[in-house]
Amino acid sequence: MKTRSYSHLIIPFSVLVHLSIINGVLYFMTPSTYLNITSIIFYNVAWFLITYNLNYYPTARKETFMTNIKKMFYLYIIYGLTYFSWFGVTGIQPDFIQYHLLIYLIICVLLTVYRWLFYVFIRHYRSKGGNYLNVVVIGRDKNLKKIRKVFDNPYYGYRYCGFFDDESSKSPTYLGEILDCFKYIIDNNVDEVYCTAAKLTKSDLQNLINFADNNLIKLKIIPDNKDIFTPAMTVQKYDQIPVLDLRTVPLDADFGRVAKRVFDIVFSSIVILFLLSWLVPLLYVLIKLESPGPLFFTQNRHGLKRKTFKCIKFRSMATNSDANSKMATKNDKRVTKIGRILRKTSIDELPQFFNVFMGDMSVVGPRPHMEQHTSDYEISVDKYLVRHFVKPGITGLAQIKGYRGEIINPSDILNRIRLDILYVEKWSFLLDFKIILLTVFNAISGEEKAY
Structure with a gap:
């Protein structure tokens, strides 16, 4: 005989816990702005309305802590704006706005901890035979x-x-x-x-x-x-007809695309202002002293939707006629002495933050290839062009996994494209941050194929 299921109580229980956290923190930490009936009603009704419109509570059996993490951040941002707008509407003067920022941060942390504990409990409960x-x-x-x-x-x-x-x-x-x-x-x-x-x-x-x-x-x-x-497939409804979308790209969503672009602008601005502002004149002198030619090397490469853009690098080679068709190889005689240092530390790639700021590239994404290589690989490598569904990056998943630089074996390009497609399909901010951190670590420790 099947045991009684209490799954219908999960959502009401979660709502109760969430409201208890919000009201409890506000009651104990800011009674002066909380203890009036209008504010209490507002904080609770606002939570109900926002979570309802975000469809925050209905959960699927396969849902995990990370499944709707973006929706959780949406909720925190919208409810936070609502919380602070209440002071302007009512004329209530909070003692210190920084104190209320701390209060709201505590609420968000407690709500997140509860969410994590909720999924830990559900997994444990089901593994023991409950809620089946x-x-x-x-x-x-x-x-x-x-x-x-x-x-x-x-x-x-x-x-x-x-x-x-x-x-x-x-x-x-x-x-x-x-x-x-x-x-x-x-x-x-x-x-x-x-x-x-x-x-x-x-x-x-x-x-x-x-x-x-x-x-x-x-x-x-x-x-x-x-x-x-395919792993990237989703189901959409056109009126009552289900339609399979075989290539769903997370960065097609407005939030992901806009948030990533904001991050790119902020990050590239910091690098340009605080690093390239003094590094450019210094390298101009060093590069010019060793070999004649420009400071920057620009090359046509393919980006989003296969559109061509000018990719910028610090020049690390002597001027040569093969620059736009031949990749750098180990012990390449075209590379200058200062160029070897720049390439070994990936400093030669830093001017691409100008490309990021201008919108041709992103900080993280599949590395852009020169036009000749794109023409070759789109014919010889299956699904090669899938990587062009997103902007190319200064660094990417393939690069931190060791698939950068010279293509020695056919497996090198196949694995690079496999990882590029995985990034396109599984993009998240957490993945971007992980790639950035590992890129910095690899640049400091040195990479075998950075030549």
């Missing part, structure tokens, strides 16, 4: 093995009972033909039924839909994928 769902699959195809990985993960709280299919099987999880499923579902308290669309007729599906609706059972359809599913 009985599931069966109707119609077996090669996707069953993949979806079983989800069902078999104890942290998600699924109990996989088996599958039904008109083709008999010796598998221990084979439960019988499709017509046998109805009695089994009722007798075994099945909560969710997953149907493989390619294995069922229209009448089979309609019978299952009617059966599920009449017995309070959730029915989920696994579409016929034609072997086209």
